[in-house]
């Protein structure tokens with residue numbers, strides 16, 4: 001089927017009560033791994049590219065690889081999403097290229113590092129929403145600031161300095177009209193999220209539940225949600241790697257989030273770990289090999305395994321055939337005539 005919007009995927013996920021993994025890509029093998037996992041588990045899926053990925057792969061390569069994926073897997077609903085757009089111009093260029101969904105991360109200034117003011121965030125996000133919805137493209141915003149840095153993007157810190165304020169989340173959703181909202185509840189980007197096993201004191205699940213109660217119809221997004229499994233860290237370190245001990249977000253916490261309005265879960269680090277571990281293993285065990293396929297094949301298979309596991313854990317498995325694609329032109333009509341109204345349904349306090 002043609003590429004669909006995140007909005008359609010997430011509306012369907014809300015109906016079905018499940019979450020959809022959004023997996024980052026930079027190259028063909030990662031796209032192949034995700035699509036094979038989607039086929040294996042019969043899952044709708046979001047593939048996303050950051051500014052770093054667009055710079056690494058070049059826009060046209062990325063876009064045409066995504067078209068190839070849609071062509072090869074007509075049974076899989078697939079959205080192409082921009083991860084952490086830093087400005088109106090970045091989002092505009094992604095939409096012009098053919099992305100079906102964009103994130104405008106106005107929680108940071110355009111430098112991708114300095115936290116912005118609430119008003120600055122509302123203003124730039126609203127501008128992207130107006131431009132995108134007119135063209136049938138969905139928008140994710142962010143309120144609160146996530147921890148960590150990835151691909152040079154992020155404010156750093158533990159993720160607890162600027163957690164999302166529920167009142168601001170409501171005002172932000174109302175004033176911007178975003179289709180999905182990323183919230184900061186203590187998660188961080190990158191591999192080094194927590195220095196001890198996370199519990200209620202580092203991940204603010206109560207805050208997430210409070211936001212969902214106030215905004216029951218808004219699709220919530222969890223960023224920095226790799227689980228950083230010990231097995232994957234161990235493989236890397238067993239074959240010469242030097243990762244420091246670290247913990248990610250436990251899958252059970254994500255599942256609790258999904259029960260409370262989380263519809264999109266961003267995963268990148270786990271796949272990076274799986275790929276690197278598989279390549280290190282080939283290099284260590286068979287140092288005479290030099291054909292890239294000898295290590296790219298197991299790397300791709302290792303990533304596919306992790307992605308398929310997450311698809312099953314998030315509940316999207318089995319849902320690929322639930323619906324057919326709404327065209328981008330029809331999405332634009334829906335935004336224009338109000339059937340896709342993003343006016344959040346705000347619950348009484």
Ligand SMILES: [Zn+2]
Nearest residue numbers: 189223224266
């Ligand atoms: Zn993120």
